[in-house]
Amino acid sequence: MRPPSCSLARGPLLLTVLVLPWLGGTRAQDTCAPPERLTYAEPKEDISTMKDFPVGTTVSYTCRPGYVRILEKQLSRTCGKDLEWSPKEQFCTEMKCSHPGDLENGAVTVTDLKFGSKATFSCGAGFRLVGTSEATCIIVDKGVAWDRDLPFCQKIPCKPPPDIANGHHTEAAEYLYQTSVTYTCNDVPRGSDPFSLIGSATIVCTFNQDTLDGVWSGPPPECKVVKCTAPRVENGFRRSGLGFSFTYNDSVVFECNPGYFMVGSNVVTCTKDSTWFPPTPTCREVTESGCDAPKVTHGVVTPEKSVYATGESVQIRCTAPCTFPGGAEEMTATCQGQNTWSPLQDCACEAEGSGSTPHIHKGRVVDGQKPSYTVGDFITIECYAGYTLHGSARIQYIGGNQWAPEVPTCHLSAYITAIICVIVAIVVILAAFWIYKKFFSQNGSYTVDESCKETCILKSNVPAEMEELIQA
Structure with a gap:
């Protein structure tokens, strides 16, 4: 049996142990936890060592660098009865930079x-x-x-444009984006063959999209002497381009003699290599069998050949937006022999701006002429006798009363010019010789007649015709 003193001593101790946790728990529940860290503000005083904040405790703040106080809002937070910090809304806002400004270009x-x-x-x-x-x-x-x-x-700047042999280009103070330069061939002494400009006469300063470095829109042109010999076609003749010598981009139009049909292009052009392109055509005799390639305006022929056998068929397809009468875009035609196709129709195109026949000084349109033209129409041009065509003889209407290539021009042939010069020289020489024989071929001494010094009339052994002229 335990002594009663021990029981009495343990009673108060047990009560203390049971009451103290209860009292301590009550104090913890009546305080706020430390306020959370704010990105826009910081406490004025160090509260990092404080664990409990009684209800009603106020913590003052200051805005962090880069933030400024929002007007009419307090820079503080208070521990409320709900044991939460208030206010919760932000009371500092980010500072703002001024607008950087406008950037020219x-x-x-x-x-x-x-x-x-x-x-x-x-x-x-x-x-x-x-x-x-x-x-x-x-x-x-x-x-x-x-x-x-x-x-x-x-x-963006470009490097200076490249120089070319036998030519020069326009100059500029600096060569910047969109600056253009134009090349021209040098003049040559009279009687020498002129230089032809091969390529685009104008290049423009552009730029590389990846590196943003300035580059020229293309290579410079070339100045060289181009001379094509007069082409000839057996069983055919030149309908235009009747000179003996041809330069760059001159064109010649051929036609076959009656009873012959042409294989190849009837228009050839002098190229930079002093050769004709396409190659000069040939004229073949018309026979009972076979057909030349069908000629269809605004259409494409498949398969494409120069000669087809009798009974052979081709597919003809109109180029957009053209169609055959009735709306069909494609049709089949068959060679009937004697260069005849059946059926064969031209493609019709809706008008995209009508054009008129261009004026050709000293020349004329020999094929394809119409009262008005639609986009895609072709015409063939030739010069009058004694003139040479400069440019393409076959041109296409591209709308807006424009043609591609440009409308050619007719220039007096070199050999005609030479003949005229020779005739003029002969006339001048004959006239000079007649004057000399008429008035100055007889010998004699000329003296001044004393009676006519004031009028300064020379008198001597002068022919009667000269004396009559003087008296007159």
Whole structure:
């Protein structure tokens, strides 16, 4: 049996043990936990060592760098009866940078002006950025500012255009994007063969999309002497281009004699290699069998051949937007022999602006002439006798009263010019000889007659015809 003193001593101790946790728990439930960390503000005093905050406790804050106080809002938070910190809404806001400004010949893209935002810079076509392509709004001292200066857009430059042999180009102070230069061939002494400009006469400064380096739109042209010999076709003749010598881009039109049909193109052009392209055609005798290639305006023939056997068929397809009468885009034609196709129709095209026949000085249209033209129509041009065609003899209407290639011109043939010069020279020589024989071929001494000094008439052993002329 335990002593009664022990029981009495344990009673108060057990009560204390049971009551103290209850009292301690009550105090913990009446305090707020430490306030959460704010990205936009920080406490004025160090509260990192404090664990409990009684109801009604107020913590004062100051805005962090890059943030500024929102007007009419307190820079503090209070532990409420609900043991939550209030207010919960933000009371500091990000500072804003001023707009970077406009970029001449470029663009500035800014999603926001708040602290930490970014601005990007870009240039328009033909310009490249000199400086940074991006800037950030950062903290500077007690405020904010952009960490980079505004760049500028520089017009992309090209290297000086290349020089060419036997020619020259226009000059410019500097060669920037969209600057164009034009090449011209040098003049030659009279009697020498002239230089022909081969290629595009004008090149333009453009740029490489990947590197933004300036590049020229194409290679420079070439100046060279081009001379094509007069072409001839057996069993045919030249309908235009009757000279003996031809230069670059001169054209000749051929025609076969009666009883013959042409195989190949009837128009050939002098190329930069002093050769004719396409090759000169041939004239074949018309026989009972066989057909030449069918000629269809605004259409394509398949298979494409120069000669077809009797009974052979081809597919003819109209080029858009043209169609055959009735709306069909394709038809089959068969060679009937004697260069006859059946059925054979031309493709009809809706008018896209009618054009008129171009005026050819000293020349005329010999094939394809119409009161008006639709896009895709062809005409063939020849010069009058004694004139040479400069340009393509076969041109196509492209709309807007424009033709491609350009309408050719007719120039007096070199041999005709030479004949005229010789005739003029002979006439001048004969006239000079007649004057000399008429008035100055007789010998004699000329003296001044004393009676006519004032009128300065020379008198001597002068022919009677001269004396009559003087008296007159």
